[in-house]
Amino acid sequence: MVPYIVRRLVVLVGMLFALSLITYILFYAVPTDPASLSCGVHCTPEAVAANRHRLGLDDPFYIQYWNWVKAIFLGRDFGTGYVAMHCDVPCFGFSWNRQMMVTDVITSVMPVTIYLAIGAFVVWMTVGIFTGILAARYKGSIFDRGVMAITLVGFSLPSFFIGLVILIFFVVRWQIVPYPNYVPPTEDFGKFFMCMLLPWITLAILYAAYYTRLTRSQMLDTMNEDYIRTARAKGLPEKVVIRKHAFRAGLTPIVTSAGLDFAGLLGGAIITEKIFGLTGLGSVAIKAVENLDLSILVAITLLGGVFVVVANLIVDILYAAIDPRVRVK
Amino acid sequence: MATLESLGNETIDDLGLEEQEVIVGRSLRQMAWLRIKRDWVARTCMFLLLLILVVALLAGPICAFFGVDPVTGHIELVQQDGSSLPIGPWGGASWAHPLGIEPGYGRDLMARLLAGSRTSLLIATVATTISISMGVVIGVFAGNLRGRADAIMSRFIDLMLAFPVLLLILAMSPILTERVTNFYAQFHWDNDTLNHWANVTMLILLLSVFSWPYLARIIRGQVLSLREREFVEAAISLGATNRSILFKELLPNLWGPIIVFTTLSFPGVIAAEAGLAYLGVSVQEPDSSWGKILTYSIGYFVQDPAYFFIPLGLLVVVVLSFNLLGDALRDALDPRANRS
Numbered sequence: 001m002v003p004y005i006v007r008r009l010v011v012l013v014g015m016l017f018a019l020s021l022i023t024y025i026l027f028y029a030v031p032t033d034p035a036s037l038s039c040g041v042h043c044t045p046e047a048v049a050a051n052r053h054r055l056g057l058d059d060p061f062y063i064q065y066w067n068w069v070k071a072i073f074l075g076r077d078f079g080t081g082y083v084a085m086h087c088d089v090p091c092f093g094f095s096w097n098r099q100m101m102v103t104d105v106i107t108s109v110m111p112v113t114i115y116l117a118i119g120a121f122v123v124w125m126t127v128g129i130f131t132g133i134l135a136a137r138y139k140g141s142i143f144d145r146g147v148m149a150i151t152l153v154g155f156s157l158p159s160f161f162i163g164l165v166i167l168i169f170f171v172v173r174w175q176i177v178p179y180p181n182y183v184p185p186t187e188d189f190g191k192f193f194m195c196m197l198l199p200w201i202t203l204a205i206l207y208a209a210y211y212t213r214l215t216r217s218q219m220l221d222t223m224n225e226d227y228i229r230t231a232r233a234k235g236l237p238e239k240v241v242i243r244k245h246a247f248r249a250g251l252t253p254i255v256t257s258a259g260l261d262f263a264g265l266l267g268g269a270i271i272t273e274k275i276f277g278l279t280g281l282g283s284v285a286i287k288a289v290e291n292l293d294l295s296i297l298v299a300i301t302l303l304g305g306v307f308v309v310v311a312n313l314i315v316d317i318l319y320a321a322i323d324p325r326v327r328v329k
Numbered sequence: 330m331a332t333l334e335s336l337g338n339e340t341i342d343d344l345g346l347e348e349q350e351v352i353v354g355r356s357l358r359q360m361a362w363l364r365i366k367r368d369w370v371a372r373t374c375m376f377l378l379l380l381i382l383v384v385a386l387l388a389g390p391i392c393a394f395f396g397v398d399p400v401t402g403h404i405e406l407v408q409q410d411g412s413s414l415p416i417g418p419w420g421g422a423s424w425a426h427p428l429g430i431e432p433g434y435g436r437d438l439m440a441r442l443l444a445g446s447r448t449s450l451l452i453a454t455v456a457t458t459i460s461i462s463m464g465v466v467i468g469v470f471a472g473n474l475r476g477r478a479d480a481i482m483s484r485f486i487d488l489m490l491a492f493p494v495l496l497l498i499l500a501m502s503p504i505l506t507e508r509v510t511n512f513y514a515q516f517h518w519d520n521d522t523l524n525h526w527a528n529v530t531m532l533i534l535l536l537s538v539f540s541w542p543y544l545a546r547i548i549r550g551q552v553l554s555l556r557e558r559e560f561v562e563a564a565i566s567l568g569a570t571n572r573s574i575l576f577k578e579l580l581p582n583l584w585g586p587i588i589v590f591t592t593l594s595f596p597g598v599i600a601a602e603a604g605l606a607y608l609g610v611s612v613q614e615p616d617s618s619w620g621k622i623l624t625y626s627i628g629y630f631v632q633d634p635a636y637f638f639i640p641l642g643l644l645v646v647v648v649l650s651f652n653l654l655g656d657a658l659r660d661a662l663d664p665r666a667n668r669s
Contacts, residue, residue, distance in 0.1 A: 015491070018484075027500070153645070153649065156596065157645060158603040159603075161641070165630070271495075271604060271607065274607075274608070288500075292503075297496075301493055301496055301497060309487075
């Protein structure tokens with residue numbers, strides 16, 4: 001087990017390096033001048049040049065990349081004298097649009113995205129797996145057909161549509177829930193809950209449809225296996241057969257998908273955040289795209305990639321723990 | 330004296346084999362086709378999709394027949410009280426404008442939907458084709474070469490899958506549009522054509538570049554397991570070249586996953602185009618696409634339901650049909666299913 005994990009960790013480091021390099025190249029190729037964005041209305045060419053030098057933007061590409069990577073681990077100082085700025089570890093640079101360190105921007109909005117992802121994850125996994133198992137258990141019944149039809153339609157609706165319809169009805173029309181106005185849970189949990197409820201449901205609907213179908217097909221696949229027949233033949237109650245034998249075996253692909261989807265959401269649920277006006281990573285990313293705020297874009301892209309790569313590793317290690325055959329490969 | 334021939338006939342007659350039903354050996358492809366033909370859901374979906382495709386291809390003649398076009402506004406048909414809603418029920422539907430008109434400028438909804446269909450279907454078709462070709466080529470290479478080349482390619486696929494795709498598409502779109510516009514400038518088109526093709530090309534490139542890794546991973550896995558199968562071993566032992574193994578043994582067995590992936594990827598591209606339009610990445614006015622129309626119409630959800638439900642219905646029918654067809658194809662192509 002340990003050699004397997006070590007091997008995977010080495011690969012992970014390589015992946016992270018490649019990820020950062022590709023991200024940096026992609027955004028380095030953007031033909032804008034961050035320095036000219038940095039000095040506002042009263043701008044002189046000298047001021048731009050000075051800022052460019054201060055941020056190290058006049059260095060060749062590979063030196064910029066090296067400095068950028070180094071800053072993540074060691075921190076960095078921009079400029080000297082009274083214009084000097086210190087950027088703490090992990091340093092992702094400075095955002096001129098916001099006049100803030102990128103790391104501060106990200107850590108200030110990260111909780112919103114994390115709460116959004118966790119809440120939606122809990123809702124969709126419970127609903128999806130439970131409905132999926134029931135649909136598989138009563139295959140061909142009206143319940144099963146109804147669930148399959150609903151999930152298929154839910155699957156086919158454009159992603160932003162569900163959120164907007166929920167917003168229009170529950171907030172604007174019926175006024176059951178106030179318009180989401182984010183409050184940290186530590187401050188007022190009730191308000192926080194009411195604010196996050198609709199975003200959670202919106203995100204969860206999209207994923208629940210998929211997980212219901214996935215769970216159902218997985219269950220049906222394993223229910224045809226010989227050992228399920230054996231379990232039934234030896235007189236186990238159907239509940240135990242489903243819970244202990246069929247569900248366990250069918251769980252692995254669900255774990256894989258769930259880990260990756262959750263990690264993907266941590267990188268920012270762009271559309272849902274935009275619909276409900278939540279200031280999470282997704283909204284910050286959209287703003288950064290509009291303002292061509294490259295340092296933020298690079299950081300968020302990299303962060304999103306890191307979440308997925310790490311989730312991949314965790315899922316694989318879980319796999320190896322469950323199924324010893326994986327380790328040998 | 331019984332000749333050999335009559336003896337043979339006698340035996341067969343005795344066994345009564347003539348009366349028995351002849352069991353026909355069918356290939357998986359033939360059986361899949363039979364199953365699809367028997368499946369009314371799959372038939373209906375195929376019919377609907379073909380219908381929409383034909384209608385979209387005939388957009389010009391249809392618009393000419395009704396005397397409408399997607400650009401001309403009809404201010405006289407919308408209310409002048411500031412709301413700019415169409416006058417009359419059902420979104421202002423009339424013989425002149427069968428599906429009603431858009432709020433605002435009062436442009437004909439049917440003509441805009443037809444123009445939008447062309448754009449969206451073109452984007453989805455080309456993007457799917459590109460991503461499938463890339464996925465198959467890279468997947469087959471990775472699975473076929475094995476060893477170090479496979480390891481590198483697999484890591485690359487993992488890397489592509491790790492990127493936050495939507496964010497990258499959003500960030501790349503302005504730059505890519507600029508690059509493509511500069512490239513097309515050499516053809517000296519008029520401004521509208523240039524904008525149209527620049528945006529369409531940008532969407533096609535962005536939607537295809539990030540979607541091939543899924544298929545590549547599936548195909549690689551299939552190739553890896555197929556290479557271990559007896560029929561490939563037999564071909565190798567008969568001295569088959571790598572090339573003939575690839576085209577004669579491997580590719581025919583990959584059609585199943587490729588077809589299923591195509592039918593599932595097409596609606597994915599259409600939905601992605603709609604999502605991007607909501608985020609502001611789409612073709613520019615006065616061009617239209619399904620996503621763009623839907624994004625506008627969602628604001629009139631309450632005041633002008635017809636304007637909202639017609640585009641949504643069309644989009645859902647297309648995506649739903651493709652998803653259902655994909656499911657049916659997957660069932661039909663499942664080799665474990667009952668061969669009848």
